[in-house]
Amino acid sequence: MKAKAFIDQIEVLVRSGRGGDGATSFRREALVEFGGPDGGDGGRGGDVVFKASEHVNSLQSLYYDPKCFAQDGGPGQSQKMFGRRGRDLVVPVPPGTEVYDADTGLLVADITEPGRSVVVAKGGAGGYGNVHFKSSVNQAPTEHTPGGECEEKRLRLELKTIADAGLLGFPNAGKSSLLSALSAATPKVAAYPFTTLNPMVGTVLYDDYAAIRLADVPGIIEGASRGVGLGLAFLKHLERSRVLVYVIDMAGVDNRDPWEDFNVLRREIAEYSVELSERPHMVVANKMDNPAARENLRRFTAETGVDPIAVSCATREGLGGFKAELRKLVKPKTKFHHTHADAPDLKDMPDTTGEEIPAEALKFATFLSLEKPKAKTHPARGNIH
Numbered sequence: 001m002k003a004k005a006f007i008d009q010i011e012v013l014v015r016s017g018r019g020g021d022g023a024t025s026f027r028r029e030a031l032v033e034f035g036g037p038d039g040g041d042g043g044r045g046g047d048v049v050f051k052a053s054e055h056v057n058s059l060q061s062l063y064y065d066p067k068c069f070a071q072d073g074g075p076g077q078s079q080k081m082f083g084r085r086g087r088d089l090v091v092p093v094p095p096g097t098e099v100y101d102a103d104t105g106l107l108v109a110d111i112t113e114p115g116r117s118v119v120v121a122k123g124g125a126g127g128y129g130n131v132h133f134k135s136s137v138n139q140a141p142t143e144h145t146p147g148g149e150c151e152e153k154r155l156r157l158e159l160k161t162i163a164d165a166g167l168l169g170f171p172n173a174g175k176s177s178l179l180s181a182l183s184a185a186t187p188k189v190a191a192y193p194f195t196t197l198n199p200m201v202g203t204v205l206y207d208d209y210a211a212i213r214l215a216d217v218p219g220i221i222e223g224a225s226r227g228v229g230l231g232l233a234f235l236k237h238l239e240r241s242r243v244l245v246y247v248i249d250m251a252g253v254d255n256r257d258p259w260e261d262f263n264v265l266r267r268e269i270a271e272y273s274v275e276l277s278e279r280p281h282m283v284v285a286n287k288m289d290n291p292a293a294r295e296n297l298r299r300f301t302a303e304t305g306v307d308p309i310a311v312s313c314a315t316r317e318g319l320g321g322f323k324a325e326l327r328k329l330v331k332p333k334t335k336f337h338h339t340h341a342d343a344p345d346l347k348d349m350p351d352t353t354g355e356e357i358p359a360e361a362l363k364f365a366t367f368l369s370l371e372k373p374k375a376k377t378h379p380a381r382g383n384i385h
Helices: 060-064 175-182 231-238 258-272 291-304 319-330 359-364
Strands: 009-015 048-052 067-069 089-093 097-101 107-111 117-121 152-159 165-168 200-205 211-216 243-249 281-286 376-378 382-384
Touching: 009 060, 009 117, 048 097, 048 107, 060 089, 067 089, 107 117, 117 152, 165 175, 165 231, 165 319, 175 200, 175 211, 175 281, 175 319, 211 319, 231 258, 243 258, 243 319, 258 291, 281 291, 281 319
Parallel strands: 009 067, 048 089, 165 211, 165 243, 243 281
Antiparallel strands: 009 152, 048 117, 097 107, 097 152, 200 211, 376 382
């Protein structure tokens, strides 16, 4: 049986650990008369925790193992010994996972930030041992409490890819070629429709180490918002994109009119989500190395009133302009501590060929933070300098 490589929706059964029962015990020791109760408390049951991990990009592991059970807590023991705490079950999920209650349909959690943990099933509390029931009128209690019950529920997990910008277009429009030309991603590229069967994400890097996550989703055809083709299953992966990039096959190699393709795409996005259609967007005229693309580009501008960015992945024409325009829309954060406006001019940098580097030269090291660090504080000891 062929394994599924990408899964973005799955139902799982989660169950936390049951709390351990408290113990009923009395101290029995030589030369100690009337030792009294010494039954310990039961251990708390383990939690079921979903944790976003950048090392996971699919719900595939949960597809093959949909039962998430945490460990039960251990019972209390004599000599006031607590029971063992049940081990938590930490399940890694990809960032962008939405967790719904399968019975009610209510949203339980939206796990977007890498490293964030969400407890979806809390373990039962440990029961009290009989040592808790000792009093002046009840010096030999025999009662104890059972451990708390576990939580069991069915959850539906739905993955929505997190990316700054999303590429959308008709099948065979060249989205995968554009992604591979701009990033280190290696999507499947072939001269037939629907070569992309699951979302692919690449990172576009800039000279100042700013980065933009760019997502490629399977091709959208007319009627995708109503479930035609693969569109309905993958349009949701564009919902987290701040910018939409319409990739148009300007050469019309599949005997389609580029201006009609653009109108259909805009209509399908609007029918799927009005909020998504109103987000910032840009239009890319792809395959400009084809002779027919130049004439189609002029008519496209006349028909739609849109002046797209002309690119060619084969000749790499216009890719620099596309990256620059994409940066203006997304506005990614740079990793330099200086912006381009206030960065010092390298011509003014003092000589650094000597044995010691002048202090003034450090101002030209834009990757260094020269600000004085804030003083650390301690809640009990005040400021520590």
